[in-house]
Amino acid sequence: MAVANEVTSKRSGLVSLRQHEERIAFLFLTPWLIGFVAFTAFPIVASLFLSLTEYPILHSPEFVGFRNYVQMASGDPLFWQSLKVTTIYTVAIVPLQLVTAYALAILLNQTVRGLSVFRTVFFLPAVTPAVATALMWMWVFHPEIGLANSALAGIGIEGPKWLASTEWALPTFIIISLWGIGGGMVIYLAGLQSVPTSLYEAAELDGAGAWARFIHVTLPMTSPVILFVTVTSMIGSFQVFTAAFVMTDGGPVNSTLFFVLHLYNHGWRFLQMGYASALAWVLFIIILALTLLLLRLSGRLVYYEAEERS
Amino acid sequence: MTQALTKPQPTMITQWWQGRRSRIFWFKLIIYALLLGLGFLFMVPFIFMLSSSLKDPQEVWKVPPSWIPNPVFWQNYPYALAQMPFFGYFRNTVLLVIGVEIGRLLTASMTAYAFARLRFRWRGPLFILVLSTMMIPFQVMLIPQYLIFKELRWLNSLLPLIVPAFFGGGAFYVFLLRQFFMTIPLDYDDAARIDGASYLDIFLRIVLPLSMPVLGTVAIFTFMEQWNDLLGPLIYLNTADKQTLSIGIAMWSKGGAYPAVHFFSHTMAIALLMSLPPVVIFFIFQRHFIQGVVISGVKG
Numbered sequence: 001m002a003v004a005n006e007v008t009s010k011r012s013g014l015v016s017l018r019q020h021e022e023r024i025a026f027l028f029l030t031p032w033l034i035g036f037v038a039f040t041a042f043p044i045v046a047s048l049f050l051s052l053t054e055y056p057i058l059h060s061p062e063f064v065g066f067r068n069y070v071q072m073a074s075g076d077p078l079f080w081q082s083l084k085v086t087t088i089y090t091v092a093i094v095p096l097q098l099v100t101a102y103a104l105a106i107l108l109n110q111t112v113r114g115l116s117v118f119r120t121v122f123f124l125p126a127v128t129p130a131v132a133t134a135l136m137w138m139w140v141f142h143p144e145i146g147l148a149n150s151a152l153a154g155i156g157i158e159g160p161k162w163l164a165s166t167e168w169a170l171p172t173f174i175i176i177s178l179w180g181i182g183g184g185m186v187i188y189l190a191g192l193q194s195v196p197t198s199l200y201e202a203a204e205l206d207g208a209g210a211w212a213r214f215i216h217v218t219l220p221m222t223s224p225v226i227l228f229v230t231v232t233s234m235i236g237s238f239q240v241f242t243a244a245f246v247m248t249d250g251g252p253v254n255s256t257l258f259f260v261l262h263l264y265n266h267g268w269r270f271l272q273m274g275y276a277s278a279l280a281w282v283l284f285i286i287i288l289a290l291t292l293l294l295l296r297l298s299g300r301l302v303y304y305e306a307e308e309r310s
Numbered sequence: 311m312t313q314a315l316t317k318p319q320p321t322m323i324t325q326w327w328q329g330r331r332s333r334i335f336w337f338k339l340i341i342y343a344l345l346l347g348l349g350f351l352f353m354v355p356f357i358f359m360l361s362s363s364l365k366d367p368q369e370v371w372k373v374p375p376s377w378i379p380n381p382v383f384w385q386n387y388p389y390a391l392a393q394m395p396f397f398g399y400f401r402n403t404v405l406l407v408i409g410v411e412i413g414r415l416l417t418a419s420m421t422a423y424a425f426a427r428l429r430f431r432w433r434g435p436l437f438i439l440v441l442s443t444m445m446i447p448f449q450v451m452l453i454p455q456y457l458i459f460k461e462l463r464w465l466n467s468l469l470p471l472i473v474p475a476f477f478g479g480g481a482f483y484v485f486l487l488r489q490f491f492m493t494i495p496l497d498y499d500d501a502a503r504i505d506g507a508s509y510l511d512i513f514l515r516i517v518l519p520l521s522m523p524v525l526g527t528v529a530i531f532t533f534m535e536q537w538n539d540l541l542g543p544l545i546y547l548n549t550a551d552k553q554t555l556s557i558g559i560a561m562w563s564k565g566g567a568y569p570a571v572h573f574f575s576h577t578m579a580i581a582l583l584m585s586l587p588p589v590v591i592f593f594i595f596q597r598h599f600i601q602g603v604v605i606s607g608v609k610g
Contacts, residue, residue: 018429024509025428029436032421032484035477040443043454050453104348110341120596121349124356127592127599129538131556132581135563136359139574147358150374179352183603190604239447242540246560260541263449268545273453280449287447 051278057271068278079279081254082262085170089258090237093177097233098226101181105188106218119189123182134246137176138163163248166255173243173256184229191225192218220303227298234294235287259283363387363578370575383575387583390576395550396583399558402468402547406554407536409472414532415525418479422487423513427499437488444481456545470546471539483528486606490524491517527602530595537588555584 026033051068053061072079108118125133140147141162149159160168195218203213219226241260244250250257250265263283267276357377362370366383369376391397424430425437459470478484494517502512518525543557550558559580592599 021428021509022430025424025430025433028420028424028428028509028513031417031476032440032478035417035474036439036443038458039455039474039477040446040451043451043458044446046454046457047450107341107345107348110338112338112341112345116596118345118349119600120593121352123600124589124592125352127534127588128356128585129556129588131538131540131560132585133355135559135577135581136355139362139578140355140358142574145371145373145375147354147375154374179355186600186603235447239449242538242556245540245544246563249564260449264541264544267453267456273457277453280447280453284447284450288445291445 047277047280050274051281053274055272055274055277057273061274064274068275069282071275072278072282078254078257078262082257082259085255085257086238086240086259088170089173089177089240090234092174093237094230094234096174096178097181097184098230100178101184101229102188102226104181104185105192108185108189109192119186122185125179126182130242131246133176133179134243137172137243138247141172163256164252166252169248169252169255173240173247176243177237184233187225187229188222191222195221223298223302224304227294227302230298231291231294234290238283238287238290359578359582362575363582365575367573367575370573386573386575386579390579391583393576394558394562394580396555396558396580398551399553399555402552403537403554403556406468406471406543407533409468410475410536411529411532413472413475413477414479414483415528416479417476418483418528419487419518419521419525420513421478421484422491423517425484426488426491427494427496427512427517428509440481440484444485452541452545459546465546466548466552467546468552471536471542482606483531486528486602487521487524489605490521494520523598523601524605526595526598527605530591530599531602533591534588559584 050061052063052065054064054067055061104122108115108122112118141149143149143159143161143164146162148162152159162172163169199217199221200213203217208216239260240258241264244256244258244261245264248256250261259279260283263276263279266272266279358375361377361379362375363386364379364382364384365376365386366379366381369379369383421440425433425440455470455474459465462469464470464473498516498520499512502516507515538556539554540556540560543554544560547553547557553561562580563577
């Protein structure tokens with residue numbers, strides 16, 4: 001009897017301890033839970049609903065079914081234009097940034113002296129405020145007196161009008177994006193440094209040259225990092241806003257009308273909250289689809305050490 | 311083995327050695343040349359910005375541009391500052407940064423603490439929920455959030471930009487902190503529990519003090535992110551007395567509400583002044599910052 005009593009009291013003590021821990025846990029989680037409901041879950045549902053309405057903010061939303069989506073596909077040439085601009089930009093810069101950032105990281109990984117100085121130099125653009133760099137580039141690419149065209153004039157080439165020309169504005173954005181590879185480079189550099197030297201030694205013993213070591217050791221070992229940077233840079237390039245807003249505001253003639261700028265225009269310049277919500281959902285679907293596609297395509301190319309071991 | 315047996319002639323060895331040494335020398339030389347060239351290319355826009363900010367109104371228009379301004383025209387800075395309420399923007403930006411920092415450091419670490427060190431029902435599914443919110447672009451939430459804050463009559467104030475940070479601080483930061491908290495041995499918690507410490511004590515006296523590096527990373531990331539943000543302030547802040555540097559300067563550069571008589575040198579002076587705080591912070595906490603980028607990249 002006494003023993004049984006003790007056992008039950010012990011068990012209930014344990015249960016109450018668990019319950020106590022659980023209660024404390026939810027206390028700690030309270031801010032996040034409230035925030036999740038108020039600023040994430042509810043907005044997602046509301047945005048989905050709004051995307052099916054016409055909502056010129058001053059009146060209450062009016063349900064219109066899929067009209068916004070139909071409108072996008074058939075009645076809004078600027079939607080296609082913004083999609084085209086953003087897609088061209090993404091297709092251009094994701095591989096370009098990948099190759100240049102990776103190459104730069106490899107250069108830095110050659111046990112050079114002053115590594116931290118060089119790393120700082122290449123990383124500095126990534127910490128400079130986007131508004132400030134946008135203003136700086138407008139000046140560098142000024143058609144008449146900018147640095148770029150003065151330099152080109154120095155070697156006898158008459159430079160284009162860069163941001164002021166419909167053909168060159170988007171390529172100018174692509175050139176500028178190369179200046180911001182510092183973030184990716186730093187991650188690649190860390191990835192390269194974490195490749196165990198024993199692998200290189202083993203490969204060298206097997207007679208692998210520098211190129212073979214790169215293809216069979218460096219690339220596979222850093223492939224998860226490459227995938228991560230590629231996915232995030234793809235997502236980021238679909239969300240370009242600040243540079244476009246400051247430098248061109250979509251112009252000239254919508255040649256740099258990035259998707260989020262188009263969304264902003266509809267939401268806050270034309271006050272079409274319903275249509276802007278539909279645009280946001282299209283953005284979400286595109287990003288999700290591209291992310292899944294990248295993960296699927298890379299499935300065989302990416303080597304995960306942990307997976308292999310288990 | 312074979313080398314040792316065939317006893318090569320000394321001249322061959324020295325030749326081979328010299329060959330290898332000179333090969334390494336040329337290799338290094340090429341790498342340094344490339345790095346120096348690229349580094350120069352990366353710095354040129356900055357140098358051009360600095361030099362333009364110190365040119366007098368005539369010299370700015372000179373083609374080809376001069377590198378060293380003559381005379382050095384410091385007056386651009388006071389002229390540029392007089393064209394906008396720069397210090398008001400600065401104050402608002404600092405308030406924004408401080409508000410978000412406090413909210414995020416506090417509530418993101420609370421959330422991360424629960425996920426990393428406490429046992430409760432639905433811990434796994436709830437954490438997956440945290441991660442999945444990272445996948446959704448913030449633009450999806452932007453319009454309903456705007457409407458909520460409009461209902462609350464919080465438009466044209468910093469509240470819509472600060473208050474959400476007090477409710478979890480963002481999934482990415484919860485994730486970053488949780489990963490770090492997981493690395494602290496649970497034995498510490500058990501020992502403290504035996505000594506009668508509460509969970510709050512453990513959080514405040516053990517977990518947080520041991521997590522200073524990652525808290526520093528979160529703080530620096532937050533600083534950079536908030537100093538940079540344009541879309542949020544653009545949507546929520548309408549009048550100059552409420553605006554932050556990024557939106558105030560962007561609008562000024564478009565000639566919006568202010569007299570559009572600004573020369574490029576004034577624009578460059580303002581751009582430089584705006585960049586100074588994040589660049590200084592970066593130089594002070596460089597190690598932290600780069601470490602943070604690496605951790606979020608490699609573990610993410």
